[in-house]
Amino acid sequence: MPKRSPPKQSGKPARQAVQARSLATVEAILEAAARILAEAGWAALNTNIIAKRAGVSIGSVYEYFPDKRAIVDEILNRHLARGEALFRESANDLNSGPQPVDIVRVLVSGFVTLHRDDPHLHQVLSSEVALTLEQKMRVAALRANTIKRVALALADHSDNPHITATLLVDTADALSHRWLVDAAGTPASEKIMTNELQKMLYAYLTCEP
Amino acid sequence: MPKRSPPKQSGKPARQAVQARSLATVEAILEAAARILAEAGWAALNTNIIAKRAGVSIGSVYEYFPDKRAIVDEILNRHLARGEALFRESANDLNSGPQPVDIVRVLVSGFVTLHRDDPHLHQVLSSEVALTLEQKMRVAALRANTIKRVALALADHSDNPHITATLLVDTADALSHRWLVDAAGTPASEKIMTNELQKMLYAYLTCEP
DNA sequence: TCTTTATCTGAGCTTTTGCTCGACAATCGG
DNA sequence: CCGATTGTCGAGCAAAAGCTCAGATAAAGA
Structure with missing residues (x-):
């Protein structure tokens, strides 16, 4: 039987932020990505770097965005x-x-x-x-x-x-x-x-x- | 002892085309890359595709260009x-x-x-x-x-x-x-x-x- | 407090792709 | 015609990067 109800079953649906801290996570991810793009360009943008710069784990990135x-x-x-x-x-x-x-x-x-x-x-x-x-x-x-x-x-x-x-x-x-x-x-x-x-x-x- | 004289010793120097057929190879590679870019964009451009479309092997590509x-x-x-x-x-x-x-x-x-x-x-x-x-x-x-x-x-x-x-x-x-x-x-x-x-x-x- | 739901974590799996290397074929020079 | 040089080949290696998942932690609800 499935362990978790809402998250995702096989790689698709992205979570919808409801609590304030998760909202902040989403913004941190977007801000980090924007700064990396502005400073180093598209070629330097990868999901691991985004997570590190946003101060969250790579897993969190994929909770809110289906892909890069x-x-x-x-x-x-x-x-x-x-x-x-x-x-x-x-x-x-x-x-x-x-x-x-x-x-x-x-x-x-x-x-x-x-x-x-x-x-x-x-x-x-x-x-x-x-x-x-x-x-x-x-x-x-x-x-x-x-x-x-x-x-x-x-x-x-x-x-x-x-x-x-x-x-x-x-x-x-x-x-x-x-x-x-x-x-x-x-x-x-x-x-x-x-x-x-x-x-x-x-x-x-x-x-x- | 080294088998080949001019080609490359450890990944650096690109060959300079001198015979007519190698000249054609270089042009075919450039033309293939240009067409892929024009038709499918940068994201679709990879060296294996270029070689295939140019009708040459991937090895030939790296004889004339140090990298992508x-x-x-x-x-x-x-x-x-x-x-x-x-x-x-x-x-x-x-x-x-x-x-x-x-x-x-x-x-x-x-x-x-x-x-x-x-x-x-x-x-x-x-x-x-x-x-x-x-x-x-x-x-x-x-x-x-x-x-x-x-x-x-x-x-x-x-x-x-x-x-x-x-x-x-x-x-x-x-x-x-x-x-x-x-x-x-x-x-x-x-x-x-x-x-x-x-x-x-x-x-x-x-x-x- | 105890349960449930929401959020977070990060080691590592998987795929993609740039690129190497040893062998083979064509062309050239003498 | 026969070395020497130039050119070709493509399986596969290695690194990079996208992404997953099982479990830990925090907040909410009762």
Whole structure:
């Protein structure tokens, strides 16, 4: 007869934390994994190291995560969730018929906020960790929604809002990513560059050829 | 007494191909590795698979490459070499006091050419394979040189050529990468987007606030 | 307090995979 | 044509890393 009721019978179901200490264990595991990734990269990440750094045993890791990938997935999911939340907040700032300056400012400051968070970790996540199909679709959906929302705000300022919005969004995302994430450690002149980025997007929006 | 003279004594020196058939073996190995990366990603790449797909034995792989990483390094080095060659060619197009339109056109078409080559492979290389410090420095140097060259051409068209050139280069690189590499398989409207990209860069260069 | 449930432990099993090595085959030089 | 050199082969070794499990400990419940 089975000795334990809830844990697992043959390698599958992960335990759901209920007591406070187990909650802390889960967080310690996630934090340890994130720090190892940020400091040493994906190649250095293994479950034994995670357990040691989190101050728990390897067994505990597998009580809460079915496998190694699930740990990284949770880190990734939390980042995506922050992006989605930030999108919802920023969308409000585009409600009352904003002018080009406002649109550009909201867009750039939004991506800067997103990319300022734990740059080393996200550098590794974006350049060393392969996303699952589901995660790729979630990223694509967030991008599509952002473009759609910006296109709406651009209705009076462009004769092809969707294309214009695509340029604005992709540029703000890619450049803030490059300066804040890829160049993490080269603080250079974040202020100057983001300011210049706004100038470029504004020029694109307002200048007639 | 040692049986073989050149091969290796204790695991280090890789053989240098001299006969035609061994040259073909090396190319087959590199091609197989590239195809596996492009089709299945870094996680699916192992030396036994590479050998099988290349139609050679695992022993042959280690005759020409000291370890697995060296195979990927060679693929990476060839791509970097193409980028550097393309830079030298394009630099010539910026010699005779080019106008903003010319500068933008050369820049965008250069990055488009670079990113059109084997998009799936390079998507994996840029999002799953960790670069060595040396490779990162080589990429940084190429970027710095490109910016410097563009800044020179901009001398008469900007009061801060270096900052302006940084925006132009990083934007052209990042956006063409996103549309041609990340979105590989979504051919969408490459023509339209790169055209719009040129419009944006041109507006930034020529419009006064 | 005593039972039950929740959580934690870590030695070690198992699988994966990078890589070696001794033998064999092809090509070349003279 | 016949050594010498270059190139090929693939079973299997060894290390790394993912993961399991039986039992110990802590908290909750009665």
